[in-house]
Amino acid sequence: MTTFIDKGVAAPKDYFTGTVWVNMNVIPDEGYNINMGTITFEKKARTNWHSHTSGQILFVIEGIGYYQELRKPIQLIQKGDVVKIPKNVTHWHGASHDSAMRHIALVPEFDKDTTDWLQAVSNEEYNTFKAPVYEVENKLTPAAIMNHEELWPNHISKVKETDPDLIEIFDNFAFDEVINHDTIDVKTRVLMIMASTIGSHALNEYRLHVNAALNVGISPIEIKEVLYQSVPYVGISKVIDFINATNEIFIERNISLPLESQSTTTPENRLEKGLAKQKEIFGDQIDKMYKNSPKDLLHIQHYLSANCFGDYITRNGLDIKTREMITLSFLIALGGSENQIKGHITGNVNVGNDRNILINLMTQLLPYVGYPRTLNAINCLNEILPINNNNNNNNIN
Template identity: 45%
Template sequence: MSHREFSDPFSLGERDPEFAALFANFAFDEAARQGELDGATRMLAVLAALLGCGGHDCFADLVPDALDAGLTPVQLKEVAYQATAYLGLGRTLPFLRALNEALFKEGVPLPLPGQSTTAAETRREAGTAAQVAIFGEGMTDFWRSGPEESRHINRWLAANCFGDYYTRTGLDLRQRELITFCFLAAQGGCEPQLKSHIAANLRLGTGRHTLIAALSTALPYIGYPRSLNALRCIQEAAAPQK
């Protein structure tokens, strides 16, 4: 196969044609055919995983492909916005800037319409409602649990992570939990949270086969060690539900 015959979104074909063909055959064919995800969901998983692993350049290069696969500019923005709750702005700021530049090149007018559904006085309550919908009734009073000196962090988790982000339009709760799974799997080192969000995905109806398919399509971008760790977490979290 010559380097002109395969997808080359990362512009590697001219100087690294052999590697470009090798990667394309694996990522865009073999890994992309694993499981039964539609094209938009596959790109959602890949972009979330790239945020998680810090793959800024790959993310920017794949924006046109993501739009072609059916993701909207709003959905792309929502992935990057929500990632901030799990990765921090220190990691997501370069992605937000790259995404703005990529959308500008695609002729998308910015800023996009707002997607927020909460206000300062409703965000905590709405966030708690989202937590309950995702994790169950046990989250009803979680926002005010824990030692007094650190209770504010549980309140922030409800008001900021879930109230500010999960209540936004553009992505539904199942999509938001799927990308959270990808953020955490790609980031590595946060297996307890990963298991919790795997359980949440399962509770929302995203089965283990879908999670494995999302992980499989992300593997070429995040590597085997983090993928194998995430696979073990899926197996452990899903075991009681077999």
């Protein structure tokens, strides 16, 4: 069990709100040109707005707290977090509503530093954000709770009541460990997971993620475009249930139907525009596919150009980089589509989604599609984009 140092002395009320304790660890008189102390904030306690000409670094060692820079939203900080505060940036930090917080604060270049103390953080400012309560009985981490709440505010899980062990394992993994692997933005992450639920034929999970998409600001058109794009990859016989579920959710949330059309082609030009879109994504390889196709299968190449790409991929509502990531999400979730996964890994690279982006995508899909499908996709990635050899990026198999 970790033992923390004594709280120290009470912090000056002129610069802090609530009960705050300061214990200086290093002072300039000891020969170090830094000022470093351990600060303990009781619940709801915080600093005033202030800035440092030399900047500041915070090491959170206990509890849950908040950090905010001027004109930016409040951030949750917790044990293990390091906050690097730039020079002359006005900010404040302190404990959350329901938890004390302790951090080590370090100011470098102390001989040059000036701290500019400003007004107190008002209750109105402080209350614009509230961290979810740490659920000790289920051992969910604060980050897992916060990330889950971002998608489904105040959602009560029935599975949590019947299978708390499973929720503890899954939520801590999917909503803390996996999300914190990379910086993929929440909208992109939700769209890709939503696409994977269609590929997995997981209707209940899809319903949850449509609501999550709307909750984080994804538009109804973007949701419908993911759904429409799934048809040539998953098949209408499976997608029709997802269309009905989407329409039910939209009606429940007072979203008028039908949505504005995003089509950009006509029956006369769908083949031409679809072929152009294929070549934009896959380059000269499309000409080779046409040339090498047996005559009795040439109609399939025409269908791919006119229908898959002309009717669907040319539509507005999503940019081409997003569409290629969505297609890859369908294919990974479907399973047994390794040849198509390899082709669309190349397609992703050609439109600007590099190896790192695709690794992040596969990582975020992992909790929802499982290890076998994810590892198969990683094998495809390593074959097309070997980590030490990026000269094969334009190959398509």
